[in-house]
Amino acid sequence: MQLVVKESKQLVVTDKKQVLTVPPRKDTANLATCNHEEADTRMMVLAADALECGHRRILIRTVDTDVVILAVALANERSEVQDELWLTFGTGKNRRYIAAHQVAKALGPEKSRALPVFHAITGCDTVSAFAAHSKKAAWATWNAFPEVTTAFLSLASTQSELPDGVLSTLERFIVLLYDRTSTCCDVNVLRKKLFSRKSRSLEHLPPTRAAKEQHIKRAAYQAGHTVSGDRPQ
Template sequence: MQLVVKESKQLVVTDKKQVLTVPPRKDTANLAPCNHEEADTRMMVHAADALECGHRRILIRTVDTDVVILAVALANERSEVLDELWLTFGTGKDQRYIAAHQIAKALGLEKSRALPVIHAITGCDTVSAFAGHSKKADWATWNAFSEVTTAFLSLASTPSELPDGVLSTLERFIVLLYDRTST
């Protein structure tokens, strides 16, 4: 890589499993081998690595709402070492800045921690819709989110068994997500 980077800045790029840095960095153990297929999660690995390197303010450029969701969760999880996590979201005249750290603070610890699970269930790039059904999320569906936060947190802790009631709560949420009028 041939690139001039300001002295106080560092560029880190992954190329398949290889990690390239300017200026060269000796330790890239937090990043390599980079085996994240999804760019969404790969960006969070880079942001977490920046925090490990002592950076307290991070900016991520994206057009993907999945990245926003994951950045809010990261801002929550790493709030003790993170001052600000910003996203430049959108393109052209629709481009705007989003303060993930402020969203995480407003949501609170539990809802922010549950975000990666709701993301995995409802909308990450590797989860498809049920055949013939599209998501019909509206305010009623998202209000149900507060009722299932405990279930999402149970999944976030990667249990070997689900506590009683978690599965039925998740089933009801999925039904509401795809058809909020269903009994």
């Protein structure tokens, strides 16, 4: 059986680290060899390749928030050439179109680059979230504490060792996430305060410092794959 694709169309199918294309392509350097295991980042590799091939308007269909975050980051990287990266998000009556390139423009370059790290730290497919604290609450905390943007960008650079300044800034972000009026910078101190004075249940307390550091390392690992999601590895 031979697969026939309409003229001017191209089908790209992943095959482990390689790709199969119909009709066959001589140059697949932008697509393979690729060891991305998650479909989310693999989609960005395909979208970036389509843009490199001269397509100025891309449409991705998804129901996954992770894909939206990655698309905004990719659109930010392509902002100088005025590419349009669209998503159809949701299903049925809840399906809507999202212009990732317009979102990236509204956020600005720094916040767009930091967005995948923010998403990883506050909970994604492979990193746990902070109990009882929504993305909306975390976003409001980011807006109230813009200094954390630099820390997010530092994690996006995928350094092997996290600088102490980055850890302390992220710890302050977590403190503010759990108590917006707090002046302390130590999650252990805040845990004690919330438990003793505000009668918080254990699941509503911030993580310990040790747990916080492991959480950040996990988020940094995930972010390292995410921010390079438009390139084969």
